[in-house]
Amino acid sequence: MRQIHVxxxxxxxxxxxxxxxxxxxxEHRIVGFVKNQEDGSVVIKAQGEDNDTESFIDQIRKGPSTFAKVKNxxxxxxxxxxxxxxxxxxx
Incomplete structure (x- = not known):
């Protein structure tokens, strides 16, 4: 089990x-939460197996649509x- 703060x-x-x-x-069997921050960022706390968290991070890095732009x-x-x-x- 792995826990990350993003x-x-x-x-x-x-x-x-x-x-x-x-x-x-x-989709990746991740538990935790996502929350907007006052500075315009989003915080995620996620738990899951190593390969599931890596797949989850890869998907988060891409973002949801053409309207979103993940910079970092x-x-x-x-x-x-x-x-x-x-x-x-x-x-």
Whole structure:
């Protein structure tokens, strides 16, 4: 099990990014959450198996549509300290 903290920057708010992240998480068996930040970025905390988290990150890097523009991902490995049951959108 792997836990990562991801800060996604670029044009990632107001373009369906959180919903996209939730769908990608379901496809890759990822649990955790996604949340908009006040600075215009999006934060993701994700848990899953190594290969699932890598596939999830690859999909997040591409973004949901032509309206979104992912410029940077800051990925930090974390100790698995939280226990998530699902992947949710936080407000």
């Amino acid at each position: 800060i996604v920057s670029g044009r990632v708010q107001g373009v369906g990014f959180r919903f996209f992240a939730q769908q990608a998480a379901a 991902l800051e990925i930090t490995e974390e100790n698995v300290s939280d226990k998530f049951n699902k992947f949710e959108i936080k407000y």
